[in-house]
Amino acid sequence: MHVKDLKTVEELLGQKDIKMTLRYSHLAPEHKNKALSFLNKIFTTSKKIQMHKN
Secondary structure, eight states: OOOOOHHHHHHHHTOSOHHHHHHTOOOOHHHHHHHHHHHHHHHHHHHHHHHHHO
């Protein structure tokens, strides 16, 4: 699943409550690993930028 905005999915599916969307948005382990890698890159880059400013 390559959707980053579950609120959009909720609206597109016509669901009345985000809880229903979350119930069916199970992530496979490889998707979780990709998400962690993505976040790691963001935080690592952010730290490097902050270090250059100081």
